[in-house]
Amino acid sequence: MRHLRARVSMAGVAGLYVVAAVNPAAAINCREWLLLDAAQKEAAIDEMIGDVLGGQRVRQYGVNRGALGRCLYARVPEMALDFDDACSDSRHAGMQAIETRFKTYVWSCD
Amino acid sequence: MATPLRCIRGALAILLLLGCAGGPQRSQPPASAGFFAPSGFLGDYSALRPGGGGAARLVYIDTAVDFSRYDRVIIEPVVVWKSDEARFVGVSPSQREALAREFQAEFERAFAQEFVIGKGDPGPGTLRVRNALTAAIAAPGSADPERLQYVEVELELLDAVTNQRLAAAVDSKGARPSSARGAPQVVEARAAFEEWADRAAVRVAALRDLDRQHQQPRTP
Numbered sequence: 001m002r003h004l005r006a007r008v009s010m011a012g013v014a015g016l017y018v019v020a021a022v023n024p025a026a027a028i029n030c031r032e033w034l035l036l037d038a039a040q041k042e043a044a045i046d047e048m049i050g051d052v053l054g055g056q057r058v059r060q061y062g063v064n065r066g067a068l069g070r071c072l073y074a075r076v077p078e079m080a081l082d083f084d085d086a087c088s089d090s091r092h093a094g095m096q097a098i099e100t101r102f103k104t105y106v107w108s109c110d
Numbered sequence: 111m112a113t114p115l116r117c118i119r120g121a122l123a124i125l126l127l128l129g130c131a132g133g134p135q136r137s138q139p140p141a142s143a144g145f146f147a148p149s150g151f152l153g154d155y156s157a158l159r160p161g162g163g164g165a166a167r168l169v170y171i172d173t174a175v176d177f178s179r180y181d182r183v184i185i186e187p188v189v190v191w192k193s194d195e196a197r198f199v200g201v202s203p204s205q206r207e208a209l210a211r212e213f214q215a216e217f218e219r220a221f222a223q224e225f226v227i228g229k230g231d232p233g234p235g236t237l238r239v240r241n242a243l244t245a246a247i248a249a250p251g252s253a254d255p256e257r258l259q260y261v262e263v264e265l266e267l268l269d270a271v272t273n274q275r276l277a278a279a280v281d282s283k284g285a286r287p288s289s290a291r292g293a294p295q296v297v298e299a300r301a302a303f304e305e306w307a308d309r310a311a312v313r314v315a316a317l318r319d320l321d322r323q324h325q326q327p328r329t330p
């Protein structure tokens with residue numbers, strides 16, 4: 001049991017390292033995603049949303065940016081499950097699997 | 111040992127795979143799109159999917175597209191799509207055209223804050239926006255064309271050079287007379303057009319900025 005906890009803990013540290021090592025502006029890939037625990041996944045999605053909302057030009061639109069942000073943040077748990085599914089299918093989980101799904105959320109969120 | 115949750119997820123995955131199995135291409139939206147009857151403006155609706163709770167009724171995006179390269183946009187004149195006269199009850203042809211011009215102006219205003227508005231000659235890095243007013247039904251007892259019971263629009267984003275469809279959406283506000291229950295909600299046309307235009311411009315800009323940021327090299 002102790003060994004298991006140690007492994008989980010190591011995986012968590014590795015996951016944190018992955019998140020920290022990734023440029024905030026860079027897309028996360030499935031290999032990195034699968035190392036994260038639930039909280040780290042949500043943090044990674046929060047960061048992706050921040051990338052969308054933090055764009056210099058998007059920032060000009062306070063009200064609409066806020067609406068897009070509220071919609072995206074409300075769907076973080078759904079996105080985490082969706083990204084899990086995208087990455088669990090080894091045949092189709094390419095480097096852009098998460099990014100492509102995230103784009104769909106950006107376009108359709110209302 | 112498989113947990114019940116895993117079994118359920120496995121069953122759902124199988125159902126999803128079966129649902130995705132190749133079949134004939136349809137020009138109609140999926141049945142899950144509900145009561146939506148396509149106006150015909152977008153031509154092929156088979157790739158559009160329900161937008162989900164609160165979202166546009168039908169949406170499509172080509173996620174493989176690199177939006178970072180687009181910095182210009184050509185906004186085509188908004189079309190009044192007269193596929194069915196029942197879609198424009200109580201709104202005269204001249205009023206429909208006025209609404210279309212209003213919608214056009216809102217799109218030009220919104221996109222001008224994000225993109226260079228191009229005219230005519232499309233070059234690389236240019237988006238083309240096609241819009242249609244596909245329904246506008248006057249509010250009961252109102253002669254003001256700005257006050258509608260139901261309004262519906264369709265939007266398509268294309269690469270101006272290749273004509274590749276990059277994204278599309280179908281959305282509406284209000285309720286059709288046949289589906290309205292109780293006192294019909296009044297939709298202010300200008301506010302609806304403004305909201306749709308801002309949403310579209312912000313989302314396209316967000317996708318562009320996302321792609322631009324994701325192209326930056328990673329730092330260790």
